[in-house]
Amino acid sequence: MMVPTTPISRREWLLSDRPQSRMQARLGRAYVTWRQFTANRLAVVGLLIIVALLLIAAFANLIATHNPVVGDLMNARLLPPGSAGYLLGTDDQGRDIFSRLLYGSRLTLLVVVLVAIISAPVGLIVGTVSGYAGGWVDATLMRITDIFLAFPKLVLALAFVAALGPGIQNAIIAIAITSWPPYARIARAETLTVRRSDYISAVKLMGASPLRIIVRHVMPLCMSSLIVRVTLDMAGIILTAAGLGFLGLGAQPPLPEWGAMIASGRRFILDQWWVAAMPGIAILVVSLGFNFLGDGLRDALDPKEAGQ
Amino acid sequence: MSIVETRQEVRPRKGRALSFAKALGRFLFAAATTYLGLLAVTFFIGRVVPIDPVLAILGDRAPSHVVERVRREMGFDLPLYEQFYIYLKGILSGDFGTSVLTTNPVMVDIRRVFPATLELATVGTIIGSVIGVPLGVLAAVRRGSIADQIVRVIGLVGYSVPIFWLALISLVIFYAQLRWVAFPGRIDIVYEYSFTPVTGFYLLDSAWQGQWDVFYDVFRHIILPASLLGYFSLAYISRMTRSFMLNELSQEYVVAARAKGLSETRVIWGHALRNAAVPLVTVIALSYAGLLEGSVLTETVFSWPGIGLYITNSLQSADMNAVLGGTIVIGTVFVGINLISDLLYRILDPRTRNR
Numbered sequence: 001m002m003v004p005t006t007p008i009s010r011r012e013w014l015l016s017d018r019p020q021s022r023m024q025a026r027l028g029r030a031y032v033t034w035r036q037f038t039a040n041r042l043a044v045v046g047l048l049i050i051v052a053l054l055l056i057a058a059f060a061n062l063i064a065t066h067n068p069v070v071g072d073l074m075n076a077r078l079l080p081p082g083s084a085g086y087l088l089g090t091d092d093q094g095r096d097i098f099s100r101l102l103y104g105s106r107l108t109l110l111v112v113v114l115v116a117i118i119s120a121p122v123g124l125i126v127g128t129v130s131g132y133a134g135g136w137v138d139a140t141l142m143r144i145t146d147i148f149l150a151f152p153k154l155v156l157a158l159a160f161v162a163a164l165g166p167g168i169q170n171a172i173i174a175i176a177i178t179s180w181p182p183y184a185r186i187a188r189a190e191t192l193t194v195r196r197s198d199y200i201s202a203v204k205l206m207g208a209s210p211l212r213i214i215v216r217h218v219m220p221l222c223m224s225s226l227i228v229r230v231t232l233d234m235a236g237i238i239l240t241a242a243g244l245g246f247l248g249l250g251a252q253p254p255l256p257e258w259g260a261m262i263a264s265g266r267r268f269i270l271d272q273w274w275v276a277a278m279p280g281i282a283i284l285v286v287s288l289g290f291n292f293l294g295d296g297l298r299d300a301l302d303p304k305e306a307g308q
Numbered sequence: 309m310s311i312v313e314t315r316q317e318v319r320p321r322k323g324r325a326l327s328f329a330k331a332l333g334r335f336l337f338a339a340a341t342t343y344l345g346l347l348a349v350t351f352f353i354g355r356v357v358p359i360d361p362v363l364a365i366l367g368d369r370a371p372s373h374v375v376e377r378v379r380r381e382m383g384f385d386l387p388l389y390e391q392f393y394i395y396l397k398g399i400l401s402g403d404f405g406t407s408v409l410t411t412n413p414v415m416v417d418i419r420r421v422f423p424a425t426l427e428l429a430t431v432g433t434i435i436g437s438v439i440g441v442p443l444g445v446l447a448a449v450r451r452g453s454i455a456d457q458i459v460r461v462i463g464l465v466g467y468s469v470p471i472f473w474l475a476l477i478s479l480v481i482f483y484a485q486l487r488w489v490a491f492p493g494r495i496d497i498v499y500e501y502s503f504t505p506v507t508g509f510y511l512l513d514s515a516w517q518g519q520w521d522v523f524y525d526v527f528r529h530i531i532l533p534a535s536l537l538g539y540f541s542l543a544y545i546s547r548m549t550r551s552f553m554l555n556e557l558s559q560e561y562v563v564a565a566r567a568k569g570l571s572e573t574r575v576i577w578g579h580a581l582r583n584a585a586v587p588l589v590t591v592i593a594l595s596y597a598g599l600l601e602g603s604v605l606t607e608t609v610f611s612w613p614g615i616g617l618y619i620t621n622s623l624q625s626a627d628m629n630a631v632l633g634g635t636i637v638i639g640t641v642f643v644g645i646n647l648i649s650d651l652l653y654r655i656l657d658p659r660t661r662n663r
Binding site: 042143144146147148150151152153154155156158159160162163235236239242243246247248249259262266269270273276277279280283284287288290291292295 | 338341342343345346348349350353354460461464465467468469470471472473474476477479480484597598600601604605608619620623624626628631632634635638639642643646
């Protein structure tokens with residue numbers, strides 16, 4: 001295969017109406033999606049924020065200037081931002097808030113990734129099976145989905161954590177239990193649109209089992225709308241986790257979880273505002289990043305919904 | 309009108325009424341099963357998830373004969389389905405058990421605190437809709453402009469900000485620095501004894517009784533938490549309004565109205581918004597339900613004596629009856645509002661009836 005070298009012809013090669021190979025078609029498709037995505041400036045900002053979050057979480061131990069858990073109680077209690085050596089000030093235990101925020105990004109990522117890994121496949125399986133099988137399987141599964149949708153998320157998560165006991169693992173379980181129903185709904189809706197289509201009939205004629213049809217031919221088509229929805233939900237997951245942390249039900253001290261940091265700064269809010277303010281800004285920036293990114297992904301991957 | 313014409317009209321109407329009754333039946337069945345499932349989930353949380361609910365209540369230092377006695381008294385030796393039956397009977401007759409923290413029946417406590425939450429959520433929804441709807445309309449009309457971008461960012465920030473953090477920051481600014489608002493709770497301690505609420509909605513009660521100084525004080529207490537909740541629902545309402553309006557503005561009747569020479573104001577506010585109003589009612593109802601949930605964290609920050617504060621206080625003392633009672637009440641209101649908004653949608657929008 002020959003890839004042309006001049007920039008104009010390379011672009012033409014990507015946008016060709018008659019791709020010569022599967023790879024050219026895929027690259028061309030990816031290029032168009034990428035162009036649509038980058039046309040939305042907020043989406044690019046969101047992507048940058050998330051990439052920065054990933055880098056910070058990966059290299060927190062290299063960037064951090066202080067120990068996130070043990071502070072200098074003698075000399076560094078409640079120092080304001082900009083004090084020598086403490087970029088964002090210190091908390092009541094003399095710990096560097098900047099370093100704690102860096103390490104806290106790991107907890108935030110942990111929560112978000114684990115919740116997504118647990119709840120997205122559950123929703124995908126429930127939704128595709130429900131949509132493809134139809135009949136009483138569909139009715140039963142959707143009823144169960146509706147029951148979980150009927151609960152306000154945070155309140156249900158609160159009740160679960162109250163029963164399971166506080167802690168970050170239980171918070172993750174509780175949030176995952178409350179997050180899968182919308183994914184099931186989306187996957188079912190997508191399945192319903194393709195289940196009667198010709199290519200499914202063709203695969204069926206070739207003797208594919210229902211399991212194979214669902215896994216190989218239905219699930220891939222649900223992925224793009226599912227990815228968009230999961231990305232848009234990330235902010236909600238972060239906020240719920242932070243809310244649980246704020247109420248003392250999420251990560252336990254001395255872990256530098258952002259919501260719990262706000263709760264511990266609450267006592268000093270009038271005089272030492274930065275202790276509670278800084279972690280809140282971190283949560284806001286990361287949630288905004290995920291929302292910008294999700295918005296842009298929706299416009300790029302889901303042209304039906306674009307602009308709405 | 310001729311006889312033939314009326315006959316032709318009567319028939320579909322009768323069919324319509326029938327289909328509406330059928331749909332109502334389906335709705336009620338769906339709501340009933342959803343509600344049963346909701347109770348099953350809370351039962352599961354309360355009785356099955358804790359390894360031993362008796363030990364959870366007594367602590368692990370209780371002597372074994374006491375544990376056995378409590379187990380029998382609370383019915384934990386019965387099979388699970390029998391326990392669920394007893395639990396169901398209790399809930400449906402309004403018995404949520406007794407709160408360990410307040411020693412009152414949970415239902416009595418909730419009846420006392422719930423009006424505070426409802427008042428807060430109502431004022432919040434009013435603020436959110438009064439500002440959110442015009443913002444959404446503006447964004448749709450000026451699609452792609454700076455105004456549209458600003459509304460979009462306002463909405464996205466509303467989706468992204470931790471509400472309890474925003475509450476703390478705004479308390480520092482508006483209470484501690486500017487002294488514009490009052491804090492904490494619903495009413496100043498000075499008025500606590502001179503003012504007797506009737507309905508539990510302090511704004512209404514004080515205005516009704518003509519106690520304007522009390523009204524002013526209550527207003528100063530409610531305005532900040534209600535505005536925060538309002539911002540929360542504004543994010544959602546403005547976004548949905550924009551999307552509905554874009555949909556309406558692309559319809560042919562808008563072109564027709566413009567061609568007729570109607571002013572842009574009348575086309576937008578009189579024609580397009582009126583057609584968008586039906587789904588908007590649903591959105592506002594859902595955001596109201598969402599505020600009940602948002603109030604859990606907001607009430608904690610503002611020491612607002614509503615159901616959110618009740619749940620979080622009960623959580624601190626591991627008072628499961630109270631936590632689950634509060635969860636069930638909020639869940640009930642959720643299911644109820646969903647049902648009502650579905651029905652409203654069908655009643656208000658004739659297009660959905662024949663589906």
